[in-house]
Amino acid sequence: MVTSIRVIVGIIGSVVCVLLYAVPVLTFKRVVKEASVGEFSCVPYILALFSAFTWGWYGFPIVSDGWENLSLFGTCAVGVLFEASFVVVYVWFAPRDKKNIICRPAFNLQKSVVLMVSLVVATLCVIVSLSSFVFHTHHMRKQFVGSIGIVTSISMYSAPLVAVKQVILTKSVEFMPFYLSLFSLLTSFTWMLYGILGRDPYLTQMQSTAESSQWCDN
Numbered sequence: 275m276v277t278s279i280r281v282i283v284g285i286i287g288s289v290v291c292v293l294l295y296a297v298p299v300l301t302f303k304r305v306v307k308e309a310s311v312g313e314f315s316c317v318p319y320i321l322a323l324f325s326a327f328t329w330g331w332y333g334f335p336i337v338s339d340g341w342e343n344l345s346l347f348g349t350c351a352v353g354v355l356f357e358a359s360f361v362v363v364y365v366w367f368a369p370r371d372k373k374n375i376i377c378r379p380a381f382n383l384q385k386s387v388v389l390m391v392s393l394v395v396a397t398l399c400v401i402v403s404l405s406s407f408v409f410h411t412h413h414m415r416k417q418f419v420g421s422i423g424i425v426t427s428i429s430m431y432s433a434p435l436v437a438v439k440q441v442i443l444t445k446s447v448e449f450m451p452f453y454l455s456l457f458s459l460l461t462s463f464t465w466m467l468y469g470i471l472g473r474d475p476y477l478t479q480m481q482s483t484a485e486s487s488q489w490c491d492n
Contacts, residue, residue, distance in 0.1 A: 287465045292352050319361050324394045329427070338416065342472065
């Protein structure tokens, strides 16, 4: 009975999470139309990519026991495709030189984004290597990857806070869309329930922490 309910919750969580990943499509439709990233930051999308990769690996049979977290793996795979597409579009339309308010000199925004993505990919390679060859049981692998996943998720759900400055300066919520916050909250709640039903402390802790963050943001 619990297993059946968990499958249903996993399906609901997948649908809501895919909607969350799809929300920025409207933003990037505007970016493509204007051929400019404007004042939008790429940090939230890079962190979301990192989180999707990490939890997708967590749901993969090498870390999880069989396909017990199939819904999580499938959803994160879709998330990786979305976020990778957003990053590519951002890099394509990002200006080569942009004045840095903090450091004053101009810097290459495209190269900065590529560097951050490269660091994420390098980190993921280390995580995959360690969890595959150093840890030899599903329990140890879940502990390792799950702990890192909690950190990446907190970072992802906190990322929209970088838009607070723009919201204050422009007195507009354009840079912090309502649907992004709404689907983030729904995603957190659904996956938290999924983790509770599966007695998975890492999914439960990660999503409960993320949910608290969303309540604070709203």
